[in-house]
Amino acid sequence: MDGEGRLQGGTIPLLFTFGVACQEGFGDSVIMPGRTVGCGSSLGGLFLISPSGSGDQPFSKVQQEEINHDGSKLSGISSGVKVGKNKLVMGSPYSLGVLMCEI
Numbered sequence: 001m002d003g004e005g006r007l008q009g010g011t012i013p014l015l016f017t018f019g020v021a022c023q024e025g026f027g028d029s030v031i032m033p034g035r036t037v038g039c040g041s042s043l044g045g046l047f048l049i050s051p052s053g054s055g056d057q058p059f060s061k062v063q064q065e066e067i068n069h070d071g072s073k074l075s076g077i078s079s080g081v082k083v084g085k086n087k088l089v090m091g092s093p094y095s096l097g098v099l100m101c102e103i
Helices: 017-021
Strands: 007-011 031-033 035-037 045-051 061-069 078-083 087-091 098-103
Touching: 007 078, 035 061, 045 078
Parallel strands: none
Antiparallel strands: 007 045, 031 035, 045 061, 078 087, 087 098
16 A cells, blocks of 8 residues: 555556466557557556545545556566655566666
Protein backbone atom coordinates (compact mmCIF):
# COMPACT_ATOMS: atom_id res chain seq x y z
CA MET A 1 0.00 0.00 0.00
CA ASP A 2 1.09 3.53 -0.63
CA GLY A 3 0.76 6.48 1.75
CA GLU A 4 -2.79 7.12 0.51
CA GLY A 5 -3.99 3.58 1.31
CA ARG A 6 -4.02 2.39 -2.32
CA LEU A 7 -2.95 -1.12 -3.28
CA GLN A 8 -0.17 -1.16 -5.89
CA GLY A 9 0.58 -3.82 -8.48
CA GLY A 10 1.87 -4.54 -11.95
CA THR A 11 -0.13 -4.62 -15.18
CA ILE A 12 0.13 -6.52 -18.44
CA PRO A 13 -2.45 -4.82 -20.67
CA LEU A 14 -1.70 -6.90 -23.81
CA LEU A 15 -1.88 -10.48 -22.50
CA PHE A 16 -0.91 -12.02 -25.85
CA THR A 17 2.60 -10.52 -25.41
CA PHE A 18 3.19 -12.08 -21.97
CA GLY A 19 5.70 -14.90 -21.50
CA VAL A 20 3.21 -17.68 -20.70
CA ALA A 21 1.11 -16.91 -23.79
CA CYS A 22 4.25 -16.89 -25.93
CA GLN A 23 5.57 -20.16 -24.44
CA GLU A 24 2.24 -21.87 -25.13
CA GLY A 25 2.12 -20.71 -28.76
CA PHE A 26 -0.55 -18.02 -28.30
CA GLY A 27 1.83 -15.05 -28.49
CA ASP A 28 1.43 -12.30 -31.02
CA SER A 29 2.66 -8.80 -31.71
CA VAL A 30 1.08 -5.43 -32.43
CA ILE A 31 2.48 -2.22 -33.87
CA MET A 32 2.26 0.59 -31.33
CA PRO A 33 3.29 4.19 -32.01
CA GLY A 34 7.00 4.03 -32.75
CA ARG A 35 7.65 0.30 -32.21
CA THR A 36 6.40 -3.27 -32.32
CA VAL A 37 5.28 -4.84 -29.02
CA GLY A 38 5.21 -8.61 -28.73
CA CYS A 39 6.84 -11.65 -27.15
CA GLY A 40 9.94 -10.54 -25.27
CA SER A 41 8.80 -6.90 -25.16
CA SER A 42 5.52 -7.01 -23.27
CA LEU A 43 4.54 -3.58 -21.98
CA GLY A 44 3.18 -2.99 -18.48
CA GLY A 45 3.18 -0.62 -15.57
CA LEU A 46 1.82 0.44 -12.20
CA PHE A 47 -1.82 -0.23 -11.31
CA LEU A 48 -3.49 1.41 -8.30
CA ILE A 49 -6.62 0.18 -6.51
CA SER A 50 -8.25 2.60 -4.08
CA PRO A 51 -10.74 1.23 -1.54
CA SER A 52 -13.58 3.76 -1.69
CA GLY A 53 -16.66 1.97 -0.43
CA SER A 54 -18.82 2.60 2.59
CA GLY A 55 -22.12 1.47 4.05
CA ASP A 56 -23.64 -1.44 2.09
CA GLN A 57 -20.66 -1.68 -0.30
CA PRO A 58 -17.52 -1.36 1.84
CA PHE A 59 -15.38 -3.09 -0.79
CA SER A 60 -16.09 -0.87 -3.82
CA LYS A 61 -12.85 0.06 -5.54
CA VAL A 62 -11.54 2.67 -7.91
CA GLN A 63 -8.87 1.28 -10.24
CA GLN A 64 -6.47 3.18 -12.46
CA GLU A 65 -3.33 2.62 -14.48
CA GLU A 66 -0.84 5.11 -13.11
CA ILE A 67 1.98 4.75 -15.64
CA ASN A 68 3.08 2.32 -18.36
CA HIS A 69 6.48 1.19 -19.62
CA ASP A 70 6.88 0.18 -23.28
CA GLY A 71 8.50 -3.21 -22.52
CA SER A 72 11.85 -2.38 -24.12
CA LYS A 73 13.87 -2.65 -20.87
CA LEU A 74 11.62 -4.97 -18.83
CA SER A 75 9.13 -7.40 -20.35
CA GLY A 76 5.95 -8.61 -18.65
CA ILE A 77 5.67 -6.45 -15.55
CA SER A 78 4.10 -8.37 -12.66
CA SER A 79 4.91 -6.02 -9.81
CA GLY A 80 5.10 -2.29 -9.42
CA VAL A 81 5.52 0.01 -6.46
CA LYS A 82 5.91 3.77 -6.16
CA VAL A 83 8.84 4.79 -3.97
CA GLY A 84 8.64 8.29 -2.56
CA LYS A 85 7.10 10.92 -4.79
CA ASN A 86 9.08 10.47 -7.97
CA LYS A 87 10.35 6.89 -8.35
CA LEU A 88 8.75 3.71 -9.64
CA VAL A 89 10.19 0.20 -9.22
CA MET A 90 8.88 -2.60 -11.46
CA GLY A 91 9.72 -6.30 -11.64
CA SER A 92 9.00 -9.24 -13.94
CA PRO A 93 9.35 -13.03 -13.75
CA TYR A 94 10.72 -12.91 -17.33
CA SER A 95 13.50 -10.37 -16.77
CA LEU A 96 16.48 -10.32 -14.43
CA GLY A 97 16.58 -7.55 -11.84
CA VAL A 98 14.16 -4.66 -11.48
CA LEU A 99 13.61 -1.43 -13.38
CA MET A 100 13.70 1.84 -11.42
CA CYS A 101 12.31 4.90 -13.18
CA GLU A 102 11.98 8.54 -12.24
CA ILE A 103 8.44 9.76 -12.86
